Amino acid sequence: MGKIEWAMWANEQALASGLILLAGGIVGVAGQFRGWEFAAYAVAAGVFVCLLEYPRSKRAKGTSVERSGQYCFTVCVKAFGPLTRNYYVRAFLHAAICVPGGFMLATVLGCVCLGIASLIYLAAAIRGEHWEPILPRKDVRKPVAESIKNPPQNPPPRPPPETRRKQAKDLEGAAYDNPSSVTDD
Amino acid sequence: MGNKIVNYGVPSFIIVVWMGINIFLFVWYYLFYDRGDNFFYTRHLLGSALAWARAPAAVLNFNCMLILLPVCRNLLSLIRGSLMCCSRTMRRQMDRNLTFHKLVAYMIALMTAIHMVAHLLNVEWYNNSRQGVYDELSTTLSDLADMENTTYLNPIRTTNLQIPLYFAFTSIAGLTGIIITLALILMITSSMEVIRRSYFEVFWYTHHLFVIFFAGLTWMWVLGPMIIYAAERLLRLIRYVQNVQYRKVKCDNLVNLRCIVMRPSKVLELQLVKKGFKMEVGQYIFLNCPAISQLEWHPFTMTSAPEEDFFSVHIRSAGDWTDKLIEIMQKLPEGAQGPKMGVDGPFGTASEDVFDYEVSMLVGAGIGVTPFASILKSIWYRFKDNDPKLRTRKIYFYWLCRETHAFEWFADLLQLLEKEMEQRGLWDFLTYKLFLTGWDQSHADHVMVHFDEDTDVVTGLKQKTHYGRPSWDKEFEQVRRDNPASVVGMFLCGPAALANVLEKKCGKYSDVDPRRTKFYFNKENF
Numbered sequence: 195m196g197k198i199e200w201a202m203w204a205n206e207q208a209l210a211s212g213l214i215l216l217a218g219g220i221v222g223v224a225g226q227f228r229g230w231e232f233a234a235y236a237v238a239a240g241v242f243v244c245l246l247e248y249p250r251s252k253r254a255k256g257t258s259v260e261r262s263g264q265y266c267f268t269v270c271v272k273a274f275g276p277l278t279r280n281y282y283v284r285a286f287l288h289a290a291i292c293v294p295g296g297f298m299l300a301t302v303l304g305c306v307c308l309g310i311a312s313l314i315y316l317a318a319a320i321r322g323e324h325w326e327p328i329l330p331r332k333d334v335r336k337p338v339a340e341s342i343k344n345p346p347q348n349p350p351p352r353p354p355p356e357t358r359r360k361q362a363k364d365l366e367g368a369a370y371d372n373p374s375s376v377t378d379d
Numbered sequence: 380m381g382n383k384i385v386n387y388g389v390p391s392f393i394i395v396v397w398m399g400i401n402i403f404l405f406v407w408y409y410l411f412y413d414r415g416d417n418f419f420y421t422r423h424l425l426g427s428a429l430a431w432a433r434a435p436a437a438v439l440n441f442n443c444m445l446i447l448l449p450v451c452r453n454l455l456s457l458i459r460g461s462l463m464c465c466s467r468t469m470r471r472q473m474d475r476n477l478t479f480h481k482l483v484a485y486m487i488a489l490m491t492a493i494h495m496v497a498h499l500l501n502v503e504w505y506n507n508s509r510q511g512v513y514d515e516l517s518t519t520l521s522d523l524a525d526m527e528n529t530t531y532l533n534p535i536r537t538t539n540l541q542i543p544l545y546f547a548f549t550s551i552a553g554l555t556g557i558i559i560t561l562a563l564i565l566m567i568t569s570s571m572e573v574i575r576r577s578y579f580e581v582f583w584y585t586h587h588l589f590v591i592f593f594a595g596l597t598w599m600w601v602l603g604p605m606i607i608y609a610a611e612r613l614l615r616l617i618r619y620v621q622n623v624q625y626r627k628v629k630c631d632n633l634v635n636l637r638c639i640v641m642r643p644s645k646v647l648e649l650q651l652v653k654k655g656f657k658m659e660v661g662q663y664i665f666l667n668c669p670a671i672s673q674l675e676w677h678p679f680t681m682t683s684a685p686e687e688d689f690f691s692v693h694i695r696s697a698g699d700w701t702d703k704l705i706e707i708m709q710k711l712p713e714g715a716q717g718p719k720m721g722v723d724g725p726f727g728t729a730s731e732d733v734f735d736y737e738v739s740m741l742v743g744a745g746i747g748v749t750p751f752a753s754i755l756k757s758i759w760y761r762f763k764d765n766d767p768k769l770r771t772r773k774i775y776f777y778w779l780c781r782e783t784h785a786f787e788w789f790a791d792l793l794q795l796l797e798k799e800m801e802q803r804g805l806w807d808f809l810t811y812k813l814f815l816t817g818w819d820q821s822h823a824d825h826v827m828v829h830f831d832e833d834t835d836v837v838t839g840l841k842q843k844t845h846y847g848r849p850s851w852d853k854e855f856e857q858v859r860r861d862n863p864a865s866v867v868g869m870f871l872c873g874p875a876a877l878a879n880v881l882e883k884k885c886g887k888y889s890d891v892d893p894r895r896t897k898f899y900f901n902k903e904n905f
Contacts, residue, residue: 198577198578198580198581199577199578202573202574202577202578203568203569203574203578203581206568206569206571206573206574207564207565207568210564210567210568214564217492217496218499221496221499221500222499225499225500225503227499227503227543228503228506228507228542228543229542250573253577256577259573297544298542298543298544299499299502299503299542299543299544299546299547300499300503300543302544302547302557303495303557303560303561303564306557306561307561307564310561310565
């Protein structure tokens with residue numbers, strides 16, 4: 195399993211946790227549950243986690259698949275520089291965010307899921323991964339070589355007319371040795 | 380419209396039946412709990428949240444029962460085999476097993492969400508009733524305890540400072556519910572396409588959390604499928620301990636410098652022998668090499684024909700496991716046996732049906748040509764034996780490839796077939812077209828220089844290589860023209876984008892009218 199980038203799975207898990215926190219929070223607030231303050235917090239925390247986790251990181255190896263419409267999120271997340279780039283920060287951030295969710299049944303699932311995501315991010319950070327923004331590539335076209343603008347003025351050299359007629363009738367006599375090799379060895 | 384019926388009729392029907400059962404279960408159980416007299420007092424405490432929790436539970440039970448079945452490969456092969464007498468349309472449905480598995484999984488996820496929200500409400504309201512927050516009736520009902528002539532109504536028994544969270548974690552139902560939902564969430568996040576395609580092991584190992592998930596469910600519903608699945612895994616274990624011998628190992632480390640268009644790509648061919656092993660064309664096996672990893676089983680399509688006395692696979696360098704395998708094989712001295720291999724299978728896929736169609740169009744993209752290697756070899760053998768069971772009278776073969784290098788091992792096979800057909804004067808049986816989709820200027824130059832030669836410069840075959848992608852409209856037109864009033868089977872092993880294109884073309888060029896050509900689309904799944 196050497197080539198796994200744990201951050202990819204952590205990202206999916208964290209995004210799912212954000213949604214679950216959000217859903218649990220909405221239920222808690224709408225139902226006016228006991229401890230609804232925690233639910234209100236979960237709504238805010240869920241939204242925050244979703245926004246943070248929505249833009250996928252560029253993979254160290256291989257092609258990265260963007261989530262649709264993630265470009266504006268990428269720009270926002272990129273703006274925080276090392277805070278969002280470093281996965282240790284993310285791991286501890288998620289661990290801290292998830293704690294208040296653990297005080298209410300409606301949000302406890304989101305809390306545990308986010309905790310697991312935090313652990314996976316920790317594993318990713320220990321392995322030296324970091325978050326890279328996926329930005330549109332600017333293709334650099336190879337500059338056209340100068341020689342294309344100056345076609346030769348004269349036709350290629352041909353043997354004199356007598357030799358040319360001879361070539362048509364006598365292939366053996368017309369053959370000559372090339373000074374350099376013409377095959378691609 | 381008629382074309383859609385031809386290609387989508389049976390799967391749509393199955394989906395409609397399945398959704399119908401789901402909707403029926405949901406509505407039935409919802410009404411049962413919402414109207415039933417025996418739940419009158421519970422409904423006083425919980426309102427309609429009771430029904431909203433029970434109805435998805437029923438749908439969940441049904442779907443959990445179903446979800447294991449599409450991945451019991453031996454069971455599917457068995458069903459396929461027993462359906463040999465039936466129409467090929469029915470047998471084709473077995474190919475869509477993974478699609479069905481995913482569909483059922485989505486339904487499970489949705490029902491779990493509804494079930495969970497409803498239970499959150501339930502626990503909250505039970506707790507409030509117990510604490511005496513609501514009217515007197517609720518409090519009295521909640522006070523009922525397990526005694527001589529009463530049983531409790533409210534599962535929350537104590538009145539000491541209680542919060543729903545505490546109840547959930549101290550009751551068996553609550554705790555198991557949370558644990559299995561957690562298992563489900565982990566399974567879902569690791570099954571996302573990105574993770575599956577890049578790090579299959581994470582997906583595979585995490586998916587085994589389904590055992591925990593099933594442990595928490597109503598055992599009656601899931602016991603049957605669990606037993607079947609356990610039997611499947613047992614069968615794999617039995618096959619693993621069976622002896623597998625090597626016949627010949629050949630490693631083509633292709634760094635060929637004779638021609639400038641060649642690029643190196645490592646392909647390993649393994650020829651194995653196993654007692655009692657019987658295969659059909661285009662089937663695949665799972666290989667396990669304990670020297671590399673004890674737990675990993677990797678699928679490979681077989682490239683040998685059933686008529687041969689061994690079975691072979693061509694393995695391309697595509698990740699950790701394959702790289703290590705190629706490395707081990709390269710270090711082997713001449714003539715030595717390779718490392719111990721476990722072989723599970725064979726499992727059947729769409730290619731088995733290729734001889735049932737009067738006309739077949741085979742499209743292989745890149746490494747996707749492997750199942751067709753098996754088919755073409757089998758054709759060659761059947762031809763030699765003049766097999767009367769061969770229903771096919773025409774095959775069109777299209778190979779699309781970016782690099783020419785992968786042609787090498789396959790070109791030998793095609794050369795043999797060419798010679799064979801020439802000897803018997805049967806040019807018509809197999810028409811093949813090779814498309815080099817990744818050509819550049821140096822290719823074109825090379826071809827220009829060797830234009831007059833009889834054989835193709837890249838493959839050495841009489842059939843010239845085409846450059847760029849095929850124009851499918853032209854190809855379909857030609858097949859339709861050459862084969863009026865025929866049933867044509869289209870077999871593809873390649874990327875999903877190409878599958879979409881070909882599926883649409885099959886639909887476009889098919890006609891329900893039996894006097895005209897009909898195209899059926901079959902896709903391999905890798």
